[in-house]
Amino acid sequence: MNRLQANICLICVTLCWSTEVVIFSCIPDNVLPFATTFICNAIASVVLLACFFKRIKNEISKSGKKIILRCMLLGALNCCYNVLYLYGLNFFDVSTGAFTFSMTVVVLPVVLITMRKFVGAKTWVSVVLVLAGISCALGGNIKSIHPVGLLLMFSGCIVRAVFIVKLNDFAKEHDSIPLSAFVSVFVAVFSFIIWFVLQPETFSAIPWSSTIVASLFIHAYFIIAFAQTLNIFAQKRATAAEATIIYTLEIVFSLIWGAVLPETLIDRAIPTPFQIAGALLIVLGSIVEIVEFKGKRGIKNAKKS
């Protein structure tokens, strides 16, 4: 997979994640998010383990406990930022919360520097553009942001940034499929523990229907088994900064779904001019990060190599 293909895969991953809103609109509000996270990750891990059993076995014999421990760490980080986002979102309306969620891109360069990793000028330009986009989209809502909510979301963004950096490091070292399968396994285990603590009735508390089952399977196939695996493969070639900046496109895709999908699937939400301008700035920020800007010297060097 070359860099162009990795970026295309990351855009696809972001696109899949953005459809989460559409899929979850089919699940009643009284079903806890930890329940859906557990069920979807459990299905995805079973699918991955069943389809790639040999490959996963080979990786375990090669890496031993290391891959398991690393996936456990990734699973814990994943659950941690999900919990922070979940409680943080209670202080926001949907669109403000969604834009605040994209703040990971602002936190990431700081996390990278803290971990003594290089952050290029192009990444800083992209981050500024994305931050401008988020601020523009939030518009007048910035004043009404609750400090506790903001703190929770900000903490979630830091944990997510660490997760992305670590995932990026591990993706370059391990086979992507076992990594994806074990991350799903641990996310499922941790989510189940939280679900059990919050709702001891677990499965019997879910008002099962064909729509819920279908939505859970759709989420498991596309957003976890497919998108997560594709994400890890793409991260082998892409940097953590590239990945995070492309992830901010999620909010752009969500705006598009809200505006164009039929009302039988999702509540229509026409974006405001500020949100459209913000989305355009986010797209511009992503383009700056993805596109290879080569001057005459750069082209000559590329030809020589």
Added chain:
Amino acid sequence: MLKNLNLPNPVRLCLLTAVLVMVYLIIAIPFKVMNVIPGFTDIRPVMLFKPVYGVFFGIPGCLAFTIGNLIGDIMSGSLRWTSVSGFAANFLGPYVFYVFWKRISKTPFSLRTFKRILIQIAVIIVSSVIEVVIIAPSVKLIYPEVDFILLSVTIFLNGTLFPLALGIPLMILMQEELGFKPYKKLNSEVYE
């Protein structure tokens, strides 16, 4: 896996088709709950398999795609006379990819450059137009009450957006990382 079985080629092709139909159905069935025009069309991410089946699995892939669609219609209770045109369109959809990369294109299938991706997008559009031309008029002919424009647009978007947004990355993944090779007649490498 099929490569390891010591079976005659026709049996292997049948097995391959059956496995592909099963994969198609596993993905297609849950989406039957998302209807745009109930009984006629729905949101179909399973269309992402259209280029995948055509390029990597050839004729067995095309057959699996159309058989999967037919079984999906039967299981969801939307089997009608128009399923005949659906059967033809869903065979031709992936077949366009097979024919293009096997017979028309002078270079082997690859999505490593921007130009090759643009070519793949063009083939996706051609394939979707063919599907619309086959399905939409036949539905309108038998069920005049159906909104022709909405049906055509939905078929076109299903046939274009999913292969484009999900199919292209899946094909990149299959070719670059999972070792799949474009289908060659009776080439055992594809069964890996």
